[in-house]
Amino acid sequence: MTTVSIRLTAPEISELWGAYMNDSLTACMLKTFLYKVEDPEIKPIIEQSLTNSLNNIKGIEEIFNRESYPIPVAFNENKDVNINSPRIFSDSYMLEYLIQMGQIGMKAYSLAVAFSTRSDVYHFFAKCLHETQQMHEQAVQISLKQGAYIRPPNLPIPKKTDFVKKQSFLQGWFGNRRPVTGPEVSHLFSNIQRNALGAATMTGFAQTTQSKELRRYFQRGKEIANKHIEIFSSILRENDLPVPMTWDTEVTDSTSFVFSDKLMLYQTTALNALGLSYYGLSIANSPRHDLGVHYTRLMSEIVQFTNDGTNLMIDHGWLEQPPQAAERDKLKNE
Numbered sequence: 001m002t003t004v005s006i007r008l009t010a011p012e013i014s015e016l017w018g019a020y021m022n023d024s025l026t027a028c029m030l031k032t033f034l035y036k037v038e039d040p041e042i043k044p045i046i047e048q049s050l051t052n053s054l055n056n057i058k059g060i061e062e063i064f065n066r067e068s069y070p071i072p073v074a075f076n077e078n079k080d081v082n083i084n085s086p087r088i089f090s091d092s093y094m095l096e097y098l099i100q101m102g103q104i105g106m107k108a109y110s111l112a113v114a115f116s117t118r119s120d121v122y123h124f125f126a127k128c129l130h131e132t133q134q135m136h137e138q139a140v141q142i143s144l145k146q147g148a149y150i151r152p153p154n155l156p157i158p159k160k161t162d163f164v165k166k167q168s169f170l171q172g173w174f175g176n177r178r179p180v181t182g183p184e185v186s187h188l189f190s191n192i193q194r195n196a197l198g199a200a201t202m203t204g205f206a207q208t209t210q211s212k213e214l215r216r217y218f219q220r221g222k223e224i225a226n227k228h229i230e231i232f233s234s235i236l237r238e239n240d241l242p243v244p245m246t247w248d249t250e251v252t253d254s255t256s257f258v259f260s261d262k263l264m265l266y267q268t269t270a271l272n273a274l275g276l277s278y279y280g281l282s283i284a285n286s287p288r289h290d291l292g293v294h295y296t297r298l299m300s301e302i303v304q305f306t307n308d309g310t311n312l313m314i315d316h317g318w319l320e321q322p323p324q325a326a327e328r329d330k331l332k333n334e
Contacts, residue, residue, distance in 0.1 A: 008067060011115035013323045015125065017072060019112065020060045021320070024074035025267060026101065027053040028081045032258060033094045036087035041142050042095050045135060049098060052131045059124055072320055080260040088204045088258050093197075093250035095143055100197050102136025104274055105129075152189045153241040155182055177288070180239050184291060187282035188232045192244045194278065195232075198271055199225035200247035205264040207255050214261050217309065221268060224305055228298055235291070262318040265309055272306040 008016070030050040037043045064071055077083070089097070109129035116122040143149035180188070199222050206218035233243040259267075276299055283295045313319035 006118050008063075008069075008121065009115075009117060010323070010325075012118060012121045013069070015112040015115055016060050016063060016121065017323050019108070019125075019128070020057060020064075020072050021074050021266075022108075022270065023053045023056045023060075024072075024076065025263060025270075027057065028075050028077060028259065028263060029097070029267075031077055032081055032083055032085075033089070033097075035083045036089075037091055037094055039091040039095075041146070042091055042098075045098055045138050045142065046094065048138075049135050052128075052135065056128055063120065063124070074320070075260075075263050075266075080263040082257050082259075085256040085258045086252070086254040088208060088252050088254050088256075089200075090250040090252070092148055093200060093247055095139060095146075095148065096197055096247060096250075098139040099136065099143060099149075100194060102132055102139060105132040106136060150193070150242075150244045153185055153236070155185070177290070180235065180241075180288065180291075183285040184288060185236070185239075185241060187278075187285055188236055188291075189244060191275075191278060191282060192229050192232045192236075194275065195225040195229045196244060196246045198275070199229065200251050201271075202268070203248060203251045205259070205268070207251070207253075208258050209261055209264060210257065211261055214265065214312070217312065218264070218268065221305060224301060231294060231298070235294075262313075262316070265313055265316075265318065269306055269309040269313065272302050272309065276302055276306070 027050060030046055030053060033046045034043070034050060037046055061071055063069075106129060109125050109132055112125040113122060113129060116125055140149060202218045202222035202225060206215050206222065209215050209218065229246065236243050279295045279299045279302070283292050286292055286295065310319065
């Protein structure tokens with residue numbers, strides 16, 4: 001039996017569809033970066049990342065065509081980007097964007113590999129994972145070289161191994177709170193970094209959209225991101241740990257059209273969905289009760305914000321329907 005004769009599973013088609021949407025959006029972002037970047041060390045990584053995204057799009061189209069599966073409309077340079085507009089993000093923002101998207105991509109592609117059983121799909125996502133890992137490493141090394149990379153905090157080396165002896169290990173609201181653990185620090189620090197990039201992105205989107213409704217929405221997203229940054233930062237400062245920098249100053253004052261409202265709104269809702277998944281992982285790795293309560297409360301805020309963005313996508317006719325199961329009742333009536 002040939003590979004093509006084996007039907008794609010629900011996880012495989014869903015991961016391919018999602019990757020196509022994300023790569024088409026990323027390609028649009030990277031094309032604007034490539035036209036505006038000035039740093040000779042950053043430009044080659046943008047070029048390679050753009051090549052990877054375009055190759056991924058082509059690879060998914062080939063699989064879809066063999067399956068007679070409709071190609072998503074997604075995003076393209078002709079409709080969703082104005083590459084001739086003044087720059088809106090600095091070179092430092094672009095590098096941080098590559099680093100953060102590399103982290104997100106590695107997580108997404110590793111799951112896609114785990115979900116895949118058909119040989120061509122498995123090897124496609126394995127290739128994507130490898131390329132994303134290489135890009136992320138290069139971006140981090142350049143950021144380190146330029147002194148822009150903010151390293152996570154260090155922890156003291158214990159004199160010996162030990163075990164938790166009291167239930168107060170879980171305590172977070174009353175009495176003497178224990179110091180945060182390594183995993184808790186890792187998630188707090190990473191969530192601050194993602195929110196910092198998100199706040200800068202929302203600033204740029206709010207400046208360049210021509211829609212008052214979306215401007216209010218993006219401004220609300222910036223306020224939510226800054227609120228979350230402050231909560232997580234206060235916990236690190238309470239433990240005398242450093243806090244990552246923000247990226248607000250890496251957004252120019254340009255108000256010219258750069259990205260379509262559809263692209264900006266999809267990017268926002270997609271990042272929100274990823275944020276929810278990271279907060280869920282943070283809860284699982286944060287046994288201190290107050291941290292779990294913080295994450296749960298902030299997740300509900302993101303859920304509401306995401307729902308509002310999704311409704312805006314639907315109202316404007318921009319939300320493409322993802323792969324779904326057959327509507328059996330409807331088929332029976334037909």
